[in-house]
Amino acid sequence: MTEEERLARAALTRVGEPGDEAVNRWLDRYGAVDTLKALGSETPLPGVSRARWAGLRQRARGLDPEADLRAVDGAGGRFLCPGDPEWPSQLDDLGDGRPVGLWVRGRASLRLWALRSVAVVGARACTDYGAHVAATLGSSLAARGWTVISGAAYGVDGAAHNGALAVDGATVGVLACGVDVAYPPGNGSLIHRIGEQGLLVAELPPGDHPTRSRFVLRNRVIAALARGTVVVEAELRSGSLVTARRSLALGRVTMGVPGPVTSGLSAGVHQLLRGEGIVVTDAAEIIELVGSIGELAPEKRGPILPRDLLAPEAARVLEALPARDAIGTAEVAHAAALTEERALVRLQELRSLGFLEHSGGRWQLARRASGHPKR
Incomplete structure (x- = not known):
């Protein structure tokens, strides 16, 4: 990819929202440079209304991708484009909803870490049980050489990241904001540690802040990056179930950890398990499902009398x-x-x-x- 194309893609991350299918179709048809140039005209490109085109043109004014690239470089990061050696090709499974590019912070290779990875997601307001399970899964998976992917949010996400970091394992935080923004603020120290010891990934450029819709949109990246997704506690209406549904649609292994039937925080997981989700209770069972042939979980038995x-x-x-x-x-x-x-x-x-x-x-x-x- 030429430097001009890379700059244009970096600029376009400020124009469209993550997963904008119209923008991706333009990129495939015209390329990033010509798509960006077209935004200088009042004539819309195919697939959008004039009102939507006007909104995109408004965002395209005053773009400075060079400044964004300097900002991410100053934070110890980089901007990845499709086709780069570090680009995880499984993101292309998202089709027209794939990222225009990824802003990444951290020293490791995202492509290599994503090859052997599991997403652990769940409720923000989780119970002690959910936090314990997520932390145990995070540490156990990381200790066995698997990358733990999550969203760096409160609750299950944070517990999974902390579990991986506790054993000096690999973990990736997929953010709904810029990689230089600590959100949620209460997880600021955790997000900083992930950036130092692991990887932070975002579709949004430096300095951009999250919105409700961006949290939902980033879940598709979590699902696509990982070889499988595990849900630990989720209500019937939950962003974690959005990730699980994306995982299923992409053909990834989708799993759930059961909880008390009296807990509303487990109701969404149980609903998932009544469908295509698979019950798991520990890291060995997860690896058996997403790992290579022969990585079998030990058979569980009661005590021998x-x-x-x-x-x-x-x-x-x-x-x-x-x-x-x-x-x-x-x-x-x-x-x-x-x-x-x-x-x-x-x-x-x-x-x-x-x-x-x-x-x-x-x-x-x-x-x-x-x-x-x-x-």
Whole structure:
């Protein structure tokens, strides 16, 4: 891409809103330089009304992309365009809604980090449970070499980022403002740390501030960047579910962590899981879904009890013993459907293993100090 095209794309990030499909169609058809020049004319380019064209022309007045590039450079960042070596090609899956360019702050390669990445999103006003789960997922994924992507917001987003940073892992914050703007202000120190240790990414140029619609629009970038999205706590009406729906539409693995059925903050997640979402409870299960062949989560089992190790016949004999009374060998044999000789062999085996006691020719379950059968 020529320097003139790069400057024009940087300028256009101040003209259209993120994901503006009309602007992207013009870029494909005319290129960035000619699209920017066309904004000097009163004749609209195809696909927009005169009123909309007038609004875009208003924004196009007084643009200074060189100043924006100097500003991002001063903040330790850069401007990426489609086709650059660092450009994550999966963003092109957004079609006409793909970013015109990306303003990036941080030293790592966005393309390389995004190749092995998971988005962890959820409620801003999350519960302690949600914060704990998000932080645990963030640290566990990062410790296993996965990049944690989120939106640097309060609640689940911040917890996921903090979890990754706590283990010196890779994390990417996708902002709805410029990469030099700390929003929300209460996460200023976290956003600064992400910029120092990880990556900050934005479609909006330096100094631009967020709006309600821009938060929704940036969610599509989170979904497209990651190989999969995990939702940790979300109400039925939630921006996190917008990210999940985008993830599903893009063919990405979309997952949810279940919560209490009595919690409204888990209702949106449960709705997702009733559809195409997949239940996950830890990082290993997430990696099994989004990772390479062979990255399987360990099978989860309950504790193994001593009686679980018994041969089937011995287990049947043990089941034949009543909970409190003592019985003779013939009664055991009858209850276990064995001959007396065979039952006696198994009874003696069970006594040697500490399951039974034998007194006066009768058998009973061995009892611990608590008085409960040793089963």
